[in-house]
Amino acid sequence: MDKVEDNLLKNFMYVKNQGLLFNKTNIDVNGKPTIQDPDTNRPIYIGDGIIPQIERFASKYGYNKLTVQVMQTAINMMCQKAENPTGNKFIFVVNEALWNQIQLALSEWLARFNTCGTYLWSKEANGYVKVGATFSTYEIGGNEITFKVDRSLSREYGDKGYGVMIDLTADKASGQPAICAFTFKGGEFISSKYPGVGGLDGLSSGIVSSPVAGSKLIIHGYAGVGVFSPYRSFILFEN
Amino acid sequence: MTDGNYIIIRSVFGKVGQKYYLNPARDPMTKRFPPCVKHVDSKGDMILTEAEKNSGEVYIPEDEVIIIEDGTTFNLEDKYEAARWQAI
Numbered sequence: 001m002d003k004v005e006d007n008l009l010k011n012f013m014y015v016k017n018q019g020l021l022f023n024k025t026n027i028d029v030n031g032k033p034t035i036q037d038p039d040t041n042r043p044i045y046i047g048d049g050i051i052p053q054i055e056r057f058a059s060k061y062g063y064n065k066l067t068v069q070v071m072q073t074a075i076n077m078m079c080q081k082a083e084n085p086t087g088n089k090f091i092f093v094v095n096e097a098l099w100n101q102i103q104l105a106l107s108e109w110l111a112r113f114n115t116c117g118t119y120l121w122s123k124e125a126n127g128y129v130k131v132g133a134t135f136s137t138y139e140i141g142g143n144e145i146t147f148k149v150d151r152s153l154s155r156e157y158g159d160k161g162y163g164v165m166i167d168l169t170a171d172k173a174s175g176q177p178a179i180c181a182f183t184f185k186g187g188e189f190i191s192s193k194y195p196g197v198g199g200l201d202g203l204s205s206g207i208v209s210s211p212v213a214g215s216k217l218i219i220h221g222y223a224g225v226g227v228f229s230p231y232r233s234f235i236l237f238e239n
Numbered sequence: 240m241t242d243g244n245y246i247i248i249r250s251v252f253g254k255v256g257q258k259y260y261l262n263p264a265r266d267p268m269t270k271r272f273p274p275c276v277k278h279v280d281s282k283g284d285m286i287l288t289e290a291e292k293n294s295g296e297v298y299i300p301e302d303e304v305i306i307i308e309d310g311t312t313f314n315l316e317d318k319y320e321a322a323r324w325q326a327i
Binding site (some may be wrong): 055056057058059061062063064065067069073077133231239 | 255262263265301302306
């Protein structure tokens with residue numbers, strides 16, 4: 001794959017992922033989309049992404065300083081909606097600001113106990129002292145939350161902490177997953193090349209699609225996402 | 240929505256049982272808490288001067304969790320509720 005094609009593919013995947021996460025629907029009360037292709041007047045439908053879908057039902061916590069008590073409130077709320085009071089494992093997808101705040105909060109919390117010092121510092125072979133650790137999970141009362149940092153949330157929410165917790169357990173009765181992605185059969189990813197005079201490398205003879213000495217690469221695809229248990233979610237944000 | 244001296248909170252998503260847990264918020268411009276919000280010490284007690292303790296005013300600790308949902312009402316005639324409203 002050449003560099004242009006590689007860049008185009010990365011860009012396509014980035015836009016697709018951002019869209020599936022943040023998109024707001026453009027469909028009005030009559031079921032019609034508000035935008036059309038200007039050339040063909042073909043309607044362009046955009047559905048809600050994951051965050052707008054869960055925002056309507058999720059409990060939310062606006063904190064001014066992240067502490068372990070904030071995490072416990074999040075666990076309590078999620079457990080109330082879960083099938084079992086213990087044994088739940090929740091994943092918190094957080095932006096970089098919240099990730100750093102979590103590290104600081106858990107480090108401060110751990111420092112209050114007489115733990116083995118290697119959690120907080122260790123001596124390296126060259127005599128230097130390494131301070132700090134990476135904290136990824138917090139467990140209390142048989143329930144745990146694991147933190148995953150995701151830069152796409154940082155691009156949207158900047159330097160304020162933001163995180164989303166979603167219970168990904170499938171429906172016990174129907175087996176339906178908590179989140180489903182949709183597409184048309186074979187329409188998830190369609191890559192097309194539009195060669196001009198000189199072909200794709202600029203020097204080849206053969207059949208071309210344009211009289212211009214330049215080529216085009218086009219990737220398009222159809223994708224949508226449905227959250228089937230949006231009420232089993234929690235949003236944490238810094239106010 | 241303001242109705243006389245009452246503030247009634249309505250959720251844009253309707254009565255879906257959403258709860259918002261809010262700590263007192265800093266002013267985005269000054270980065271300072273409202274005057275009724277006070278810092279807490281390591282035990283979670285508010286740090287107040289003697290004058291503040293004897294003033295009869297209501298103060299809200301900075302780590303207070305204020306829960307609001309559709310229909311939550313703050314009576315601004317009530318000192319305690321007015322302070323909570325000012326805090327968020």
